[in-house]
Amino acid sequence: MPALKPTEHVATIRWLGRVPDRATSLVAIPIQSAQLSFGGFQGEAHAGLTRPSCSRVRALHAVGTEIANTRQLSIVSVEELEAIAHAMGIDRLAPSLVGASMMLEGLPDFTHLPPSSRLQSEDGATLVVDMENRSCHLPAAPINEEGPGNGDLFRAAANGRRGVTAWVERQGELRVGGTMRLFVPDQPTWQNA
Helix, strand or coil, rough: CCCEEEEEEEEEEEEEECCCCCCCCCEEEEEEEEEECCEEEEHHHHHHHHECCCCCHHCCCCCEEEEEEECCEEEEEEEHHHHHCCCCCCCCCCHHCCCCEEEEEEECCCHHHHHCCCCEEEECEEEEEEEECCCCCCCCHHHHCCCCCCCHHHHHCCCCCCCCEEEEEEEEECCCCCCCEEEECCCCCCCCC
16 A cells, blocks of 8 residues: 555646855755756755754754755745735745745645655656745845845744755656646654644
8 A cells, every 4th residue: 555645736836946055145046947866956055965964953963963965955835935925015025035946836735744745746756845944034134135124024924834845755857837746645643742
């Protein structure tokens, strides 16, 4: 019996981008297609099979410990970016300003997809959802450059709507306009949290 159930939910890739150098800027450069390797997007600062651990996993590892890279990509949704922009009182929030690798359209409550869900493209390229990408202060600077003071509103507005982090399970190509089908784990929610 398969451990992952196909769903009828299919998302459209509306935007792809890569952050070339996180130390310089979190702003992602738009691209039309991306070749996925097991390490992520080529030329993306978050790519790699391993990464130094960060504050998100400090309950497990000292910051800077080498761990497997389960956050090769940052994926956001059109619908949630619109909700964040609305909460901030602005017309639009570009995925490039929040360091996104991909923006999808068509999956409800995107940030709360179950961990270990899969997103699979038409040619079989497959991403594994690691977990919710927590709202943080890092996008504030590039957002403030676009509209002074707006970046200071981002963290609160993005809470619970920041998208997910993901890693590559199967290599392939992603392209703007392509689609990704959602598969979810076939298991009940753990009740003891």
